[in-house]
Amino acid sequence: MTIRPILIHPDPRLKKRCDPVTEVTDELRAAADDMLETMYDAPGIGLAGPQVGLMSRILVMDCVKDPEASPRPMVLLNPEVTWSSAATNVYEEGCLSIPEQYAEVTRPAEVKVRWMDLEGAAREEHFTGLWATCVQHEIDHLNGKLFIDYLTPLKRQLITRRMTKLKRERARL
Numbered sequence: 001m002t003i004r005p006i007l008i009h010p011d012p013r014l015k016k017r018c019d020p021v022t023e024v025t026d027e028l029r030a031a032a033d034d035m036l037e038t039m040y041d042a043p044g045i046g047l048a049g050p051q052v053g054l055m056s057r058i059l060v061m062d063c064v065k066d067p068e069a070s071p072r073p074m075v076l077l078n079p080e081v082t083w084s085s086a087a088t089n090v091y092e093e094g095c096l097s098i099p100e101q102y103a104e105v106t107r108p109a110e111v112k113v114r115w116m117d118l119e120g121a122a123r124e125e126h127f128t129g130l131w132a133t134c135v136q137h138e139i140d141h142l143n144g145k146l147f148i149d150y151l152t153p154l155k156r157q158l159i160t161r162r163m164t165k166l167k168r169e170r171a172r173l
């Protein structure tokens with residue numbers, strides 16, 4: 001298991017549409033393990049392939065926040081939203097690829113998602129609450145969309161400038 005470096009915006013790989021997973025290989029299983037380890041280490045409750053430079057349609061999440069409860073790590077391959085509620089939710093989102101920046105994003109409050117699991121089986125689940133917000137945030141990543149794309153151009157530009165400065169400073173270390 002390896003903790004992989006998380007790409008920071010702006011990065012062209014975070015704006016690309018990722019390729020479907022066609023075969024569940026040992027490499028993909030290892031990547032899923034690494035992504036979960038990287039997510040827990042961040043810490044985060046979700047992580048998508050492109051955030052660690054893996055340009056495939058794979059995401060991991062575990063939105064169980066109660067430290068007393070048992071974790072629920074999930075690996076979704078080729079996830080698709082098959083239904084979303086008319087009702088919406090506003091959540092102050094962050095992103096591990098856009099550190100320390102938060103903004104309110106409105107999304108459908110509930111979604112039904114269909115995906116393939118690591119055993120190659122087709123799954124479908126109805127997500128609500130933070131799980132719904134998180135899975136939509138992660139599926140956006142697979143389509144090259146970031147939460148800042150829902151903000152005004154001015155706000156997005158401000159955040160992008162801050163990240164460019166952060167990357168310049170990190171490069172100097």
Ligand code: K2U
Nearest residue numbers: 044045046047093094095096097134137
């Ligand atoms: O994809 C990512 O960058 C991980 C995101 C997932 C996420 C963002 C917004 C709302 C829900 C999930 C987060 O940075 S993980 C950190 C976090 C932890 C608790 C609540 C919200 C975000």
Ligand code: ZN
Nearest residue numbers: 094095096097
């Ligand atoms: Zn994110």
